Amino acid sequence: MTAADRVLVLGYGNPGRQDDGLGPAAAEEMARLGWPRVSVQDNYQLVIEDAADIAEHDVVWFVDAARSGAEPYEIRRLRAGPDLAFTSHLLKPETLLAIVEQYYGRSPDAYLLAIRGYEFEFLEGLSERASGNLAAAVTAMRRRIGTSVEQKP
Numbered sequence: 001m002t003a004a005d006r007v008l009v010l011g012y013g014n015p016g017r018q019d020d021g022l023g024p025a026a027a028e029e030m031a032r033l034g035w036p037r038v039s040v041q042d043n044y045q046l047v048i049e050d051a052a053d054i055a056e057h058d059v060v061w062f063v064d065a066a067r068s069g070a071e072p073y074e075i076r077r078l079r080a081g082p083d084l085a086f087t088s089h090l091l092k093p094e095t096l097l098a099i100v101e102q103y104y105g106r107s108p109d110a111y112l113l114a115i116r117g118y119e120f121e122f123l124e125g126l127s128e129r130a131s132g133n134l135a136a137a138v139t140a141m142r143r144r145i146g147t148s149v150e151q152k153p
Helices: 015-031 050-055 093-104 128-149
Strands: 007-012 038-043 059-066 073-078 109-116
Touching: 007 015, 007 050, 007 128, 015 038, 015 059, 015 109, 015 128, 038 050, 050 093, 059 073, 059 128, 073 093, 073 128, 093 109, 109 128
Parallel strands: 007 038, 007 059, 059 109
Antiparallel strands: 073 109
16 A cells, blocks of 8 residues: 555444444444545445545455454455455445446455454444454554554655
C-alpha cells in the first residue's frame, strides 16, 4: 500500500447475534480514526452493490467474524474467485472481487480479516473473549493501513 491508495474497510455481520457483529464493530473502530482516503462501511452481509464501492478503491479489507480458526484473528490475502455464482444470502469476497474485475476492469489488493468469535446466539453484544480479539485485530489492521495513510504524499 502507498500513501495515495484509496482504502475501503468493509465490515459485515449481524450485531444481533453476539460475536457475529465483530465485522461491524471493527468497521466502527476504524471509522473513528477519520483517516483521509480510508472509507468505512458495514452491513449485515456482503451484497452485489458493494462491487461498485470496491471498484473505486485500491485496497479493500473485508472484515468478518470467524466461527473457527486462528485466534485472535487471521489476515489472508484474497484473489478474485473463478466462480461468479452467488445467492441472495451468500456472497463471498472472492466473488465480489471477480465481479469488480469482470465488470469494472479493476483488481484492488484485497484482504480478509477474520476475527475469531465464540458466541453466536440471538443477543446483542460481543462476548468477552471476542472483544479481546477485536482489539488485537483492529490494532493489526490499523498498523497495516496506517503505515501508508500516515505517510505524507
